[in-house]
Structure formats: structure tokens, C-alpha cells
Amino acid sequence: MIGAGIVGCATAWALAREGRKVLLIDRSEPALGGASYGNAGHIATEQLQPLPCPALLRSFWRELTLFGGPLHVPARRWLPLAPWILGFAHAAFRQARNTPALAALVRPAARVLEGYLREIGRRELLCRNGHYSVWLGPRNHAQAAHALRNAQALGVRAVPAPAALLQTLAARAGAANAAGCHFPDSAHVIDPRGLANALVEAALAAGARFARTEVREMFPLGDRIGIRTEERVLSLPAAVVCAGVESPPLLARFGLRAPLTAERGYHLEMPGELPLASAPVVYADQSIVVTPMDGRLRATSYLEFERHGAPPDPRKLERLRRRLRGLGYPRPAGQGWVGSRPTLPDYLPAIGRAPCRAELFYATGHQHLGLTLAAPTAELIAALVAHREPPIEAGAFDLRRFA
Numbered sequence: 308m309i310g311a312g313i314v315g316c317a318t319a320w321a322l323a324r325e326g327r328k329v330l331l332i333d334r335s336e337p338a339l340g341g342a343s344y345g346n347a348g349h350i351a352t353e354q355l356q357p358l359p360c361p362a363l364l365r366s367f368w369r370e371l372t373l374f375g376g377p378l379h380v381p382a383r384r385w386l387p388l389a390p391w392i393l394g395f396a397h398a399a400f401r402q403a404r405n406t407p408a409l410a411a412l413v414r415p416a417a418r419v420l421e422g423y424l425r426e427i428g429r430r431e432l433l434c435r436n437g438h439y440s441v442w443l444g445p446r447n448h449a450q451a452a453h454a455l456r457n458a459q460a461l462g463v464r465a466v467p468a469p470a471a472l473l474q475t476l477a478a479r480a481g482a483a484n485a486a487g488c489h490f491p492d493s494a495h496v497i498d499p500r501g502l503a504n505a506l507v508e509a510a511l512a513a514g515a516r517f518a519r520t521e522v523r524e525m526f527p528l529g530d531r532i533g534i535r536t537e538e539r540v541l542s543l544p545a546a547v548v549c550a551g552v553e554s555p556p557l558l559a560r561f562g563l564r565a566p567l568t569a570e571r572g573y574h575l576e577m578p579g580e581l582p583l584a585s586a587p588v589v590y591a592d593q594s595i596v597v598t599p600m601d602g603r604l605r606a607t608s609y610l611e612f613e614r615h616g617a618p619p620d621p622r623k624l625e626r627l628r629r630r631l632r633g634l635g636y637p638r639p640a641g642q643g644w645v646g647s648r649p650t651l652p653d654y655l656p657a658i659g660r661a662p663c664r665a666e667l668f669y670a671t672g673h674q675h676l677g678l679t680l681a682a683p684t685a686e687l688i689a690a691l692v693a694h695r696e697p698p699i700e701a702g703a704f705d706l707r708r709f710a
Contacts, residue, residue, distance in 0.1 A: 479635025
């Protein structure tokens with residue numbers, strides 16, 4: 308297995324628990340790099356629809372950082388991203404067709420992850436208190452009512468947020484009032500890296516091995532797979548690629564095109580800050596998520612389409628600090644964090660088997676939902692590796708849709 312992000316860690320456990328010999332390879336320690344380390348911790352069982360839709364095509368400009376929104380595409384990136392943007396626009400008119408496929412993977416996410424954690428004795432890492440979406444602006448009641456109607460249309464449980472919480476949030480932010488929804492079936496983890504480590508430790512206890520090295524190349528060797536690392540060349544009977552934004556060149560030699568881009572997010576943490584609720588609070592009109600974690604709050608924001616590996620933009624972190632102070636969080640601390648979310652144009656993940664003689668599988672492109680979809684993806688990959696009927700229909704996630 309290549310890639311020790313949260314999807315790779317969950318998949319390593321799913322395979323090891325079935326008695327398979329697993330070698331997990333990554334240049335970093337599990338979940339130390341990428342969005343698996345710095346995500347919002349939110350198990351987003353309410354996010355059943357892929358992001359591309361006609362309404363967003365008409366109004367995306369309002370989301371740009373130039374107008375106070377979370378979306379930033381540097382000028383030098385528009386041309387390289389043009390094919391990806393065209394794919395996004397095409398997918399916008401297929402949202403209704405793509406939603407059932409994504410929903411089938413999202414809906415059981417909290418339940419499947421809870422089952423994994425019970426099995427490995429780490430249930431305390433998951434909190435199933437739902438989350439709150441809150442609006443503070445002048446149209447807050449209309450926006451909350453629209454969110455409730457949309458949830459009802461999708462079959463997602465949602466109720467008005469408690470008045471006492473809304474009053475507290477409005478007072479802290481200096482707003483006249485607030486409106487919001489409670490989504491009781493979502494969840495959050497109190498330590499994303501701790502979750503990944505717990506899954507890897509369980510996999511190791513079941514016989515898996517971890518190698519910290521860089522994979523430089525993958526190539527077919529007849530019905531086997533060659534993997535060139537820093538130290539040696541491995542010849543393996545099967546492999547699973549879970550390498551996030553670095554997956555495309557690994558898969559290309561096997562006839563798969565993965566038009567991934569890096570959609571970067573930022574976070575700041577507030578050590579010792581007491582939460583205002585026992586669940587994440589999504590400040591919807593600020594595009595900020597504040598999640599209670601172990602001994603701290605974590606605030607995340609931004610959709611930055613920057614080159615993977617580019618240095619963080621300090622202006623975004625400073626703006627996030629200002630906005631958090633404005634929301635009533637006086638002590639956002641530290642240098643902040645930036646990480647890349649691997650995103651495909653249609654905002655569906657890539658999960659499947661390569662069309663070649665070798666047993667090559669892949670699980671990447673989980674965009675904002677990597678943590679949410681890690682356990683359901685692991686179940687799906689385990690079924691594909693075992694050549695048994697998968698728990699859900701996986702055809703919509705096959706990378707050959709981009710052929």
C-alpha cells in the first residue's frame with residue numbers, strides 16, 4: 308500500500324484484519340502530511356451532494372477571497388487549471404446523477420468508523436454529537452430555513468439549533484442575532500492524527516508492516532507490480548495506491564488518468580480554549596469550521612487552488628485570525644497549517660481497480676471528505692481485493708470515467 312494518510316491507514320487496517328499481508332509505505336509518519344493531519348475532524352454525513360452544480364457556476368465569484376469568500380485561485384494558476392475547471396463545469400450539470408453514488412458512500416460513514424474504533428478499542432476518539440451550522444448575517448433566518456429544506460429534500464435529519472446556543476454565538480460575535488441548524492447524525496474526531504495512528508497500530512498488531520521511504524516509480528511487471536523506492540525495487544503481487552495528490556504519476560503507467568488538483572485548506576488552533584458546544588460549529592457565512600478537539604479548538608477554512616508544495620500564504624492565516632477574533636475567539640495561536648486535499652473535477656472520489664493484468668487498486672481524490680470517507684472506502688477496497696461483492700456499487704468512482 309502506498310500512502311499513509313487517513314484513507315491509507317483505514318485501508319491498511321481493513322486489509323490486515325482480514326489476514327492479508329500488508330506493507331504500508333509513506334515518506335512521512337502516518338497522517339503527518341496532507342489534509343489527514345490538519346483537517347476539521349468533521350465526519351460530514353450530511354454532505355451527500357458533490358459540490359459542482361449550476362447554481363455555483365452562476366455565483367462562484369461571490370466565493371472569491373477578493374469578495375471576502377474562501378475561494379482563491381492565484382492568477383498564474385487559471386491557465387494550468389483550465390482543463391480541470393472545464394471538467395468541474397461539465398460535472399455541475401450531472402450533480403443529480405452523481406449524488407446517489409456519493410450519498411451511498413457518505414451515509415454510513417460515522418457508523419462504519421465507529422465500528423472500526425470499537426473493534427480496536429479506541430471508541431473515545433469519535434464523538435457523535437452532530438454539528439451546528441450557523442448564520443450571523445442579515446439574511447440568517449432565510450439561510451437557515453433554506454438549509455433545513457435542502458436537508459429534508461435529501462433525507463438528512465436536521466432541526467433548528469437551540470436558541471441558547473444561538474444567543475451565545477451571536478453575543479460572542481457582536482451580532483444582532485443568529486440562526487442555525489443542528490445535524491444530529493454527523494460526528495467528529497478529537498484528534499485526526501491520533502485516529503490514523505490508532506488504525507495503523509491496530510494494523511501492525513494484526514501483522515502489517517510500515518516502511519518510511521519514498522516511492523519514486525510504479526510500473527507493471529507482467530502480472531506483478533514493480534515499486535521503486537529510495538533503497539530498492541519491490542516486486543509485489545498486488546498494490547493499493549492511496550497517495551492523494553501524488554497518485555496520478557503512479558497510476559499513469561497502468562493506463563489510468565487521474566486529473567487531481569490540490570485544493571488547499573488552512574487551520575489555526577486555540578490550545579486550552581473551551582468549546583461553545585460539544586460539537587463542531589460551522590460559521591456558514593464566514594466559511595469557518597471550529598471543532599472541539601483534545602485540549603484545543605481547531606478552526607479551518609479556505610479553498611485555495613495552489614500548487615501542491617507551495618509555501619502557505621501568511622495573509623490567509625492572518626485573515627483567519629482576525630475573523631476568529633471577530634467571532635469571539637480571542638486566542639488563535641501558532642504559525643498555522645496548510646495542507647492539500649486531492650480533488651477531482653466532479654468531486655467524486657476515485658476508488659477501483661486498474662484495467663491491467665496486475666492486481667492494482669486505488670483510493671484517492673476524496674476532496675473535503677477524506678476523513679468522512681476513509682472507513683467506507685476501506686470497506687470497499689477490502690471487498691475489491693477479496694473479489695467479493697462490494698457493500699455499495701462502485702462503478703461511479705472508477706477512474707476510467709476520465710478516459
